[in-house]
Amino acid sequence: MKIAVFVKQVPDSAAKMAVDNGTVTWGEAPLVINPWDEYAVEAALVLAEKYGGEVSALSLGGESAKEALKHALAMGCGEAILISDPAIPSPDAGATARILAAAATKLGVYLAIFGKQAIDADTGLTAPMTARLLGWPSLTLVAAITQLDAVAKSIRVERGIEEGRQVVEGKLPAILSIGKDFGEPRYPSFMGIRKASKAEIPTWSLAELGIPAPEIKVSWPEIFSPPPREVSGDLITGDSAEEIASKLVDKLLAAGVL
């Protein structure tokens, strides 16, 4: 039983982002595995441990994406595959979904798991798009997987929605995206680190996936830094807590936010 988990390499969340001549820069900050994808890897590993199976980690990106894949290997994934092709230098969510759908098909998995969103583009679109292309159920924002029956080919999950939790049962194969409530991802183990550093990571091109370069639908004519917020902060002081509270309420009433 094969499970695929898709990971992305992104700038560290603490990085100072800037735009230099139309290109996004992050200074000296390292590139790391997308934090949400660590939850996805954790979910895949938990499922494989509980129900048996192999976990393959895949990433669409350049050579540097191998770091994210090595992290996934060190956490315990059985294999890692890089998907890279000069024909798709900067895919949008739709193009990415087309490529990952082809990869899921090629691997023959019964579950493909994504992190909730990538912290660079913050779209959160790729998982449902991939599901739609494959015609598989899309179970996004999964907070818990309560049942998996490989024979009956069904899975039951709890999804985290605004109003609380929704319990959904879906047929396999399916696409999952994992939210934070799922549980803290494990650290890479020392043995995993050894295995990962020795691992050979093959690269799949679009030709190997059997698809042409997908069309890009969304373009980004401009990237810029947000205008600095004009904040003149007022420190409210007083002789007693009540006096301070009174002054603050005055200000808030005047500001019209109450």
Next chain:
Amino acid sequence: MDFHLSEEHRMVQNMVREFTQKEVIPVIKEWDRRQEMAPFILPRMAELGILGINIPVRYGGQGFDYLALGLVCEELEAADSTLRVVMSVHMGLNSMALLQWGTEEQKKKFLVPQAKGEKAACFGLTEPGAGSDVAGIKGTAKRVGDEYVLNGEKMWISLATKAQHALVVLRTAEDPHEGLTAFILELDRKGVKTGDIHGKLGMRAGSTGWISMTDVHIPAGNRLGEEGEGFKIAMSCLDNGRYTVAAGATGLIRACLEASVKYAHGRTAFNREIGQFQLVQQKIAYMVQSYEAARLLYLRAGWMKNQGERNTRETSLAKWFATDASFDAASEAIQVHGAYGFSDEYDVERYLRNSKGAVIYEGTSEIHQLMQAGYALGYREDADLRCELPSYDAEFWQAAG
């Protein structure tokens, strides 16, 4: 000469950093205030395999090299010195001594469970009346038939109340140096008492205590090395313990540097961030210098251990430099923080209190100065040891055996 860390080393360092950032740093100040060692520290370090990081797989360890040990210690102490102390006594002073001097039987019986993290280990050399003066040790071990009977007091022993195994050095004969012998002591034997020492200036989130032995019987098989080799064994233990201290102090300098840079950006005075003032910059510049130099010194010592080269001088130099520098860095870090540095709201006062311990234990700075001068003047030379610390052989160390 390749100064880059291997990918494996970087991943090991990152993993320990993640562990300390997620699980230790958020709570360590509380434990320091309580002057107690958090009960989760040893089990977590055991679970993650840290307690056996550089012991061969066939002896229950993770099979990484001595550089990995250094990097792990750097990360642990950047969170709190007490975590690195665990590695100093459990690994540096005890487990590595078993690796170097132990018989196969002793390795199987004691090293394997230690490397697996099933047992914690400590080192009992220092006595109430004997610190730098190792030859002044008074505790005794008397051979009686198939056993030794141990009597004595050991003091300032990290993990005394938390460990299950101790490596103790006791007097089996009169001669100051040739009369010492090393023994493996299970701390649950009859006649052994342990207790904690409180009221320390620093290392408050750790465990420091004493071990008292009254007519403790141990089998002769627990003796490490030959009778009379105790002094040489103790000195070689210190080569390894000191290495972890040097690496750890490097991490402490880094913690001081990072805290100072963060504060220098965040705090404003006279209408600008204080990082713009030259005297603040000077302090930070010296921290950078100390950090980079300390790092190169301990990595060089670790590299020599990997090669199987005798490194007593280089390790002593690394320990002396890094610990002195960490004390200065911590003091200056408090200065950068101004009044806030004086409060335990910030970490820097804890860094200072912790750093003072390291210039005292594992050879005071003064001892190291004498050693370095001794080497330079030719008064001191290292004699070959009967047993050398094994060099790092990846294939042998990583094999299941």
Next chain:
Amino acid sequence: MAGNILAYVDHFKGRPLQASWEVVSAARKLAAEPDGRVTALIFGPEAEKMAQASIHYGADEALICEDASLADYRPEPIAALISKIGKEHQPDAIFFTTSTRGRELAAMVAIDLDSGVLPDVINIENQGGKLVATRPIYAGKLLAKVECRSKPQLLTLRVRAFGKPVEDSSRSGKVTKVATALGETQLATKVVDYATVEGRVSLGDAAIIVSGGRGTSNNLTLTPPAEITDEKQKEIWRAQQGFRMVGELAQVLGGALGASRAAVDAGYVPYDHQVGQTGKVVSPDLYVAVGISGAIQHLAGMRTSKVIVAINKDPDAPIFGVARYGVVGDLFEIVPALTKVLKERLHK
């Protein structure tokens, strides 16, 4: 000019999200030219009732479906229906809320209609029929102008970014029932159950949010009950008292309760209260940060709030850098005082 815009009205079991009316209203503004039409799409229980509201908020007409297969939210049948209508109506754009449902529906419709999605936008310009949207990337550290090269242009609108929707009950329009696109047998999922929290103001919708941080556990004058002996449990008990106090302030203000990641990780409150990069991104009119230092990841989740108030005993806490009003003091004195004064002033 964006001629025809479909606006998907997101709801939970017939209770519309306030954000849905913002979407309808924004569509109305953008389709303002003489020929511009806004069609609301409402599928599920109480669709008819919501249809009337959608017209009051700016739709010219509404298409509804209350079929049993849509009684519980599932993306597949709803996306299929939106796509079917999309193929028939050939709109210039389809607008969605940026909610858990809106986003994935937009994603699926994009695949069905071979188009693209501009997700979580905070501004939309109409450049001669082409919509150019602005959206935050890298957790809001940067902004990007984005456009979709094909029609229909699919957008999800960030909550509270497009102004308060205006209700005009004099408006009228046609409400038409449509049939589902997929039958139940064609669906591969089933909703089994819900675990919802009733009566609580949702963070995403809230105009006012009061959030507590790690500082809420610091009231050492409180004595936990004798049965609690473990230090960690004592800390959590104290924090729960602190959060109760913060919750009272939220209640008096009619707002939602939020929390920093530190508070959630320490076990003081459940994750669904978390505001920040790994929690929810919010943009209320008033955000009160109580005992929160203001780590970058937290600021990423609330920095676009209209007015930020910070209460913290550490004058160097980064939160004061973004706060419009700050109080350096003991939150255990300030917060109850604030609650008391507000009760009096707001006559509660």
